[in-house]
Amino acid sequence: MKRFVAMAALAGWVGLAIQQYLIFYSRWSTGASLLGGLINFFSFFTVLTNTLVVVVLSYALVQRDSAAKRFFLAPGISSGIAVSIVVVSLAYNLLLRHLWQPEGFQFVADELLHDVMPALFFIFWWRCVPKGSLRFKHIGAWVIYPLVYFAYVLLRGHLLGQYQYPFIDVDALGYPQVFVNAGGILAGFIVIALTVLGLDNVLKTRRI
Numbered sequence: 001m002k003r004f005v006a007m008a009a010l011a012g013w014v015g016l017a018i019q020q021y022l023i024f025y026s027r028w029s030t031g032a033s034l035l036g037g038l039i040n041f042f043s044f045f046t047v048l049t050n051t052l053v054v055v056v057l058s059y060a061l062v063q064r065d066s067a068a069k070r071f072f073l074a075p076g077i078s079s080g081i082a083v084s085i086v087v088v089s090l091a092y093n094l095l096l097r098h099l100w101q102p103e104g105f106q107f108v109a110d111e112l113l114h115d116v117m118p119a120l121f122f123i124f125w126w127r128c129v130p131k132g133s134l135r136f137k138h139i140g141a142w143v144i145y146p147l148v149y150f151a152y153v154l155l156r157g158h159l160l161g162q163y164q165y166p167f168i169d170v171d172a173l174g175y176p177q178v179f180v181n182a183g184g185i186l187a188g189f190i191v192i193a194l195t196v197l198g199l200d201n202v203l204k205t206r207r208i
């Protein structure tokens with residue numbers, strides 16, 4: 001299983017590196033700020049969540065114990081990240097994939113970050129994360145992440161006039177529709193979280 005985790009971590013880092021390179025190259029070729037490109041890079045929920053995924057996978061390979069390793073490998077944290085990365089995949093495939101046709105390295109990055117990594121990390125969660133400790137209270141903690149992100153992108157969009165995703169573009173849709181869209185995604189997040197909670201309980205039962 002260690003080889004699988006190493007392969008998954010490598011795939012995640014490669015996907016993030018390609019995406020970062022593409023953003024830097026695009027901004028460099030137009031004379032835009034590279035610092036702005038870095039901020040833009042980490043303003044995508046996909047990038048943030050995949051970063052959390054590869055951090056967990058990387059810590060799973062580290063032998064030395066540390067507070068950070070214990071934090072990221074804790075079932076409550078790893079499971080919340082699993083929920084978020086599944087949401088990334090579903091949201092992209094249901095809401096965004098049809099809007100463009102990426103090619104070349106952009107296609108590779110998109111597939112890695114939206115399809116390959118969600119699948120690999122869910123397998124990691126299924127096989128490697130200890131089961132039986134999740135409770136409903138964990139869902140309340142997990143939803144803080146997307147809620148804080150949503151507040152951030154609304155504030156960023158208001159200040160810069162640039163929204164990271166078309167379904168939260170206030171200028172094009174207006175606040176009422178954006179909140180409806182966000183509410184739908186949050187509802188999907190909670191459904192997936194409940195599914196993970198149920199699987200955690202079932203897998204615990206099977207192992208007793």
